[in-house]
Amino acid sequence: MEMQPREQAATESPDSGGGEGRPPQVAGAQEARPEDRLTLLLRLKAQTKQQLLEYKSMLDASEEKTPEQIMQDKQIEAKIEDLENEIEEVKTAFEIKRLALHRMQLSAALKKNLEKINPQTSVLMDNMKHILKLNKLIMKSQQESWDLEEKLLDVRKKRLQLKQASESKLLEIQTEKNKQKDDLAIMENSDKIKTVQQNLQTEIQVTTVIQHVFQNLILGSKANWAEDSAFKEIVLQLEKNLTMIK
């Protein structure tokens, strides 16, 4: 150490003898002092008890032999963490036991209280009845909400099913349409229709030729075809263009 380590001390006397934060009393301090002394003594007793407990626990701890072997850092860390976890577990177990004990004490006191007083008229019974009513209400509303959720689920399932059914139907329709189109295309390209169409064409041509022949016959005969109605009809019919009918 290069420099002398300096040390300073500062002290403070208590504001009031065991007052624990109470405001200092100017008048009437005489009567207050014995009470202060009593609280001070009680507090000192609690302190000394706690300090004694600490010393005892240190003694117990030092009796346990610590392993002297040289361990690696990681192992030491792991051991320390194990010990810390042990402390936590002991603490939680203690807390749980204390809770259980409190609960037992509470129920025992309650039982004694109930035996003493008239059970019909006490506020406690009113409270308990109110609690029971509320619990029933809670259970009922929970049941209702569960039912509603079930219904919702059912509706959703049905909707899903309908959607799937409509999907399949649409798919069917589409395949049918495609098949029809294919069939139509096939039919149009088939040879039978082609030959039929060709025959039709030839027949039309033949008929047109016959029409022209008759037309020229009638015109060449120089007969008056406008006079006779039947004759006129025949001539007009010959004028009809057959390619338009197709």
Add this chain to the structure above:
Amino acid sequence: MSVLRPLDKQPGLNTATILLVGTEDALLQQLADSMLKEDCASELRVHLARSLPLPSSVDRPRIDLIVFVVNLHSKYSLRNVEESLHYVDATFFLGKAAFLATGAGRESHCSVHRNTIMKLAHTYRSPLFFCDLEIEGFRATMAQRLVRMLQICAGHVPGVSALNLLSLLRSSETLAPEDL
């Protein structure tokens, strides 16, 4: 004796003693004053030291809590504290030692990284407090916390021991160093 042991002396009646170790004299003095201003039923004694080992010539009472103050602005204070740690018995770290890091507010002036001090506190399994001792409000709050801790470590609070407090403080802290 050069090594500080926690339970080698008898406790004074209604007395609790805290030892503040650090290089920043002004800050330590201010913290000591704030602590003494606190309302406390027991008698408080605050000892300040630059570094350990303490001179054995002085007759001092049993030390209940050691707080190592590290200034994040200077690496020297960290080294000083690290060297002083050798003169403290291992049983002190069962809840009777704590680390206090000051100066974390001004990030640009920090030469010691936050994680360094967090690792140090994690190695020694002691609680770490961050507090800007220069700011009055924070200092007063910190003083209050230290006074409560001191009362527990001195055994003035029935039902709570230093080790108990340590495990209580631990649960919220152990997450941070594991994220590093």
